[in-house]
Amino acid sequence: MAYKTVNPYTNQVEHEYxxxxxxxxxxxxxxxxxxxxxxxxxxxLADRKRVITKLGQLLHQRKTALAELMxxxxxxxxxxxxxxxxxxxxxxxxxxRHVDQFLAPRAIYTESGNAYVLRQASGVLMAxxxxxxxxxxxxxxxxxxxxVGNPMILKDAxxxxxxxxxxxxxxxxxxxxxxxxxxxxxxxxxxxxxxADPRVQGVCLTGSERGGQAVATEAAxxxxxxxxxxxxxxxxxxxPDADIDKLAKVIYSARLYNAGQVxxxxxxxxxxxxxxxxxxxxxxxxxxxxxMGDPLDRSTTLAPMNSKKAKxxxxxQVDTAVEHGAKVYYGNQPVDLPGQFFMPTILTDIDKDNPxxxxxxxxxxMSVYKYHDVQEAIDLANDSSFGLGNTVFxxxxxxxxxVASQIESGMTWINSGWASLPELPFGGVKHSGYGRELSELGxxxxxxxxxxxxxxx
Numbered sequence: 131m132a133y134k135t136v137n138p139y140t141n142q143v144e145h146e147y148x149x150x151x152x153x154x155x156x157x158x159x160x161x162x163x164x165x166x167x168x169x170x171x172x173x174x175l176a177d178r179k180r181v182i183t184k185l186g187q188l189l190h191q192r193k194t195a196l197a198e199l200m201x202x203x204x205x206x207x208x209x210x211x212x213x214x215x216x217x218x219x220x221x222x223x224x225x226x227r228h229v230d231q232f233l234a235p236r237a238i239y240t241e242s243g244n245a246y247v248l249r250q251a252s253g254v255l256m257a258x259x260x261x262x263x264x265x266x267x268x269x270x271x272x273x274x275x276x277x278v279g280n281p282m283i284l285k286d287a288x289x290x291x292x293x294x295x296x297x298x299x300x301x302x303x304x305x306x307x308x309x310x311x312x313x314x315x316x317x318x319x320x321x322x323x324x325x326a327d328p329r330v331q332g333v334c335l336t337g338s339e340r341g342g343q344a345v346a347t348e349a350a351x352x353x354x355x356x357x358x359x360x361x362x363x364x365x366x367x368x369x370p371d372a373d374i375d376k377l378a379k380v381i382y383s384a385r386l387y388n389a390g391q392v393x394x395x396x397x398x399x400x401x402x403x404x405x406x407x408x409x410x411x412x413x414x415x416x417x418x419x420x421x422m423g424d425p426l427d428r429s430t431t432l433a434p435m436n437s438k439k440a441k442x443x444x445x446x447q448v449d450t451a452v453e454h455g456a457k458v459y460y461g462n463q464p465v466d467l468p469g470q471f472f473m474p475t476i477l478t479d480i481d482k483d484n485p486x487x488x489x490x491x492x493x494x495x496m497s498v499y500k501y502h503d504v505q506e507a508i509d510l511a512n513d514s515s516f517g518l519g520n521t522v523f524x525x526x527x528x529x530x531x532x533v534a535s536q537i538e539s540g541m542t543w544i545n546s547g548w549a550s551l552p553e554l555p556f557g558g559v560k561h562s563g564y565g566r567e568l569s570e571l572g573x574x575x576x577x578x579x580x581x582x583x584x585x586x587x
Contacts, residue, residue, distance in 0.1 A: 132149060132288045132315070132317070133146070133147040133149065133288045133291040133315040134146040134147065134288070134289070134291065135202060135203050135289070135290070135291060135292045136289065136437065137202050137203075137205075138204065138205035138434045138435060138436055138437055138438075138469055138470040139205055139424055139425055139426075139433075139434050139468075139469040139470075140468070140469065141438075141468060141469065141470075144202055144292070145291065145292050147291045147295075147315050148315065149315050149316065149317065150314040150315050150316045150320070152320070152323075154314060155314065155316065155320055155323065155324060158283050158309070158312040158314055159254065159283070159324065159327055159329050159330070160329075161281075161308050161309030161312065162254040162281035162282070162283060162309040162312065162329070163253070163254055163281075163309075163329040164309060165281045165307060165308075165309040165310065166251060166253050166254055166279065166280070166281055166329075169251055169279035170250070170251055170253075170279065172250065172279075174279065175229070175230075175233070175277070175279075177305075178276055178277050178279070178306075179226050179229065179277065180305065181276070181301075181304045181305045181306045181310075182222045182225065182226050182273055182276065182277060182304070183222065183226055184304040184305055185222050185273075185300060185301060185304040185306075186219045186221075186222030186223055186226075188300055188303065188304055189215050189216070189218050189219040189222065189300070190216070190219050192215075192300075193212050193215045193216060194208075194212060196211075196215050196265065196293075196296060196300075197211035197212040197214070197215050198211070198426065199264075199292050199293050199296050200214065200264045200265060200290070200293050201425050201426055201433075202292070203261070203264055203289065203290035203291075203292050203293045204261050204262065204264060204289060204290050204293075204436040204437075205389070205425050205433045205434045205435065205436055205469070205470065206388055206389070206425060206433050207388075207425045207430060207431070207432075207433045208425060208426050208427075208428060209428060210387065210388060210433075214263055214264075214265055214266050215265060217266055217269075217550065218265050218266055218269035218273075220551075220552055221269050221270060221273045221274075221552045221568075222269075222273060223552075224552035224553060225273050225274050225277055225552070225573070226277075228570070228573075229277045229573075232249070232570050232573045232574070233249045233277075233278070234249070235247060235248050235249070236249070238581075242585055242586060243583065243584050243585040243586040244583070244584040245581065245582065245583040245584070246581075246582055247579050247580060247581055247582070248578075248579075248580040248581075248582060249278075249574065249577045249578070249579060249580075250279075250577065250578040250580050251278050251279030251280050251577070251578065252278075252280060252331045252332060252355075252576050252577065252578045253280060253281075253329065253330065253331030253332070254280065254281050254282070254283065254329050254330045254331060255271075255275055255280050255281070255282045255283070255330065255331065255332045255333065255334060255576055256282075256283050256285070256321065256324050256325055256330055256332070256333045256334075257271050257272070257282050257283065257284045257285070257333075257334050257335075258285050258321060258333070258334070258335040258336075258337060258341070258345055259271070259284065259285070259286050259287065259294075259335075259336055259337075260287050260336050260337045261286075261287035261289050261290040261436055262388060262391045262392065262393070262436065263388075264286070264287075264290040264293030264294065264297075265293060265297055266550070267336050268284060268286070268294065268297050268311075269297070270556070270567050270568055270572070271334050271567060272284075272301070272311055274568075274572060274573040275576055276301075276306065276310055276311070277573075278573070278576065278577055280331075280332075280576055281309050281310055281311075281312075282310070282311050282312070283312050283314060283324060283330075284298065284311060284312065284313045284314065285314060285316050285320075285321050286313065288315075289436060289437055291315060294313050295313050297311075297313075298311050298312070298313035318344065321345065321348070322348045325345070325348045325349055325352055325354055326348065326351075326352045330354065331354065331355065331576070332354055332355040332356060332357075332575075332576045333345060333346075333348075333349045333354055333355070333356040333357075334356065334357045334565075334567070334575070334576075335356070335357070335358050335359070335360075336358075336359040336360075336393070337359075337360065337361075338360065338361060339360050339361070339561055341360075342358045342360040342563060345358075346358055355575075355576065356565070357557070357563070357564065357565025357566070357567070357575055358563035358564055358565060359393065359518075359556070359557060359558065359562070359563045359565075359567065360558070360561060360562055360563040361393045361490050361492070361516065361518065361562060362393055362394060362397070362490060362516040362517070362518025362519060362558060362562045363397050363398060363488065363489065363490045363491075363514050363515075363516040364394060364395065364396050364397050364398070364516070364518055364519050364520050364521070364539075364548075365396070365397075365398045365399075365400055365510070365511035365514070365520045365521070365537070366384060366396035366398065366399045366400065366520065366521040366523065366547075367400045367507050367508070367511055367520065367521065367522045367523065367533060367537075368399065368400065368401045368402060368405060368409065368523050368524070369402065369504065369507075369522065369523060369524030369525075369526070369529060369530060369533065370402040370404055370405070370504070370524075371524050371525045371526055371529075372402075372405060372523050372524045372525065373525060374405060374408055374409065374412060376523075376545070377409070377412070377523055378412040378413075378415075378416065380523075380545075380546065380547050381412065381413055381416045382416050382420075383547045384396040384521065384547030384548070385397075385399075385494070385496050385547075386416075386417070386420065386432060386474060386494050387547075388433070389432060389433045389434065389435050389436075389472070389493060389494055390474075390491075390492070390493045390494035390495065391435065391436060391440070391492055391493060392548060393518055393519075393562075394518055394519040394541065394548035394550075395547070395548055396496075396520075396521055396547060396548070397490060397491055397495075397496075397497060398497050398498075398499060398510075398511075398514075399413075399496055399497065399498045399499070400499045400501055400507045400510050400511060401498060401499065401500060401501070402500075402501055402502070402504075402507070403500055403501070403502050406498075406500045409498070410459055410476065410478070410498060413460075413476055413496060413498070414459065414460045414476060417460055417461060417474035417475075417476060417494075417496070418460065418474075419431075420432035420474060422434075422465060422467060422471050423467070432471075432474065432494065434467075434469035434470040434471045434472075435470045435471070435472050435493055436470070437470060438470050440470070440492065440493065441470045441471075441472050441493070443492075444472055444491060444492065444493040444495065445472070447486050447489060447491055447495075448462055448475060448477070448486075448491075448495060450485050450486055451477055451480060451484055451485070451486040452477075454483065454484045454485060454486075455479060455480075455481060455483075455484060456477045456478065456479055456480045456484055456486070456497075457477065457478050457479045458475065458476070458477060459476040459477065459478050459498070460474070460475065460476040461473045461474050461475030461476060461495075462475045472493050472494055472495075473494075474494040474495075474496075475494065475495045475496070476495075476496045476498060477495065477496065477497045477498070478497075478498050478499075480497055480499065482513070488513075488514055488515055488516075490516065504529075504533065507533075508533060508536045508537065511537050511538075512536075512537060512538045514560075515560055515561040516558070516560055516561050516562045517538045517539045517540060517558050517559040517560040517561075517562050518539065518540055518541065518557075518558035518562035518563075519539060519540065519541035519542065519543065519548055519558070520534075520537050520539045520541070520542050520543075521542070521543045521544070521545075521546065521547060521548075522534045522537075522542060522543075522544050522545075523544075523545055524545070527544065530544045530545070531544065538559060538560065539558065539559065540556075540557045540558035540559050540562060540566075541554075541555075541556065541557075541558070550568070551568075552568055552569070553568070553569055554568060554569055555567070555568055555569040555570075555571040555572060556568045556569075556572065557571075557572075
C-alpha cells in the first residue's frame with residue numbers, strides 16, 4: 131500500500147489505506163462535474179459561504195486533535211501544527227468576507243459601448259499537494275475554488291494520508307455536497323487520466339520540480355490551465371547595517387521552523403564581511419540550542435524530518451557538498467534518537483562549482499555566503515534557477531526596499547523570515563513555478579473571466 135502514515139518519531143506504521151480504483155476515479159469525476167453543472171449559473175454561493183464559515187468553526191474547535199494527526203503523519207511540532215490549523219481557519223474567514231467583492235462583475239470603460247467581465251466558475255479541478263503542510267496546502271486551493279464553484283479532486287502526498295482524509299471529512303461535515311472535495315489515494319498514472327478527462331478544467335500542484343514537470347506536461351498535452359509552486363533556494367540577504375541582535379532572533383523561524391522543510395524558508399544566508407563571523411557565532415548558538423525529541427511534547431523545539439527517505443536525501447546532499455569543498459561550521463553529526471532527526475547543520479565555503487550550489491536543501495541545513503559589496507549580494511541571490519521568496523534584512527528601509535526590487539523572486543520579506551497570510555499572494559518565478567495562490571490573485575486563477583460587450587448602435 132503506497133498510502134500510509136509512518137510516524138517519523140516512532141518509525142511505526144499507524145495507518146494504511148487502499149489505493150483508489152478506476153471506478154472510484156470515475157465516481158469522483160462524475161460527482162464533481164454534476165456539482166459544477168448545478169453551480170455554473172452562479173447559484174449556490176450563499177450555501178457555499180455557510181459551508182466555509184462552518185469549516186472555519188470546526189477548525190477552531192478541533193485545533194489540537196487535527197494538529198495531532200499532522201504531527202503523527204509527518205512529524206511537525208504540535209505547536210506548529212496548531213498554528214497551521216488556525217491559519218487554515220483564517221482562510222475561511224478571509225474568503226467568506228471577500229468572496230462577493232472578488233466575484234462581482236468588473237466594468238470595462240469603452241467609448242464604443244458597454245462592456246463588463248463576469249467572474250464565473252470554470253469546472254472541476256485536480257489538486258496535487260505535498261506533505262509538509264498537510265492542511266494548509268489543501269486549504270489554500272480548496273477554500274477559494276469551492277466558493278467560486280469549482281469542485282476539486284485531491285491527490286495528496288502518500289505519507290500524510292490521514293491528514294488529507296481528515297480535511298476532506300471535515301469539509302463534508304461542514305455541509306459541503308458530495309463532489310465538492312474528493313480525496314483519492316491514487317497513482318500518478320491515474321492523475322494523468324484525471325487531467326486528460328474533458329470534465330477537468332485545471333490543475334494546481336505544489337511539489338518538486340520533477341513532479342511539476344510531469345503534471346505540467348500532462349496539463350499541456352490536454353490544454354489545461356495549471357499553476358505550479360515548486361520550491362525554492364531562497365536567499366536571506368543581510369545588509370551591512372543590519373542589527374545583529376534583531377537578526378539573531380529570526381534565525382530559528384527563518385531556517386528551522388518545520389524542521390527546515392518549508393518551500394519559502396531561507397536556505398542561503400548571504401552575509402556582509404563586516405558581520406560574517408558574528409553571524410556564524412549567533413547561528414551556531416541558535417542551532418546548538420534546539421531540543422530534539424517527541425514532537426507531541428511541547429518542550430521539543432526541533433522535530434524529526436518527515437521520513438527516512440527525506441533524511442537520507444538531505445544527508446547525501448550535505449556529503450556531496452563537503453566532498454566538493456564546502457566546510458561544516460556546525461553540525462552534520464548522527465543524532466542518537468530513534469526518529470528521523472537531522473542535526474542542524476551550517477555549511478560555508480560553497481562555490482559555484484559545488485553541485486549543491488543550485489539545489490534546494492529541504493531540511494535543517496543553512497548555507498552561508500560572504501560578500502563585500504551589496505551588488506555582489508544581489509547578484510549571488512539571483513544566481514539561482516529558483517525564485518520563490520527571499521528576505522532582505524537591514525536598518526535602512528529605503529535601501530532594503532531597493533535591494534528587494536532587484537531580486538528575481540515572487541515574494542520578498544523585509545526584516546522578517548517567510549510569512550503566509552490569506553491576503554498576501556503566494557507564488558514564484560523561474561523554476562519555482564508560476565501562478566499565484568491566496569489573496570484575490572489566487573482566487574481568480576481558475577475563474578472564467580467572461581467578457582460581455584454591447585456595442586453602441
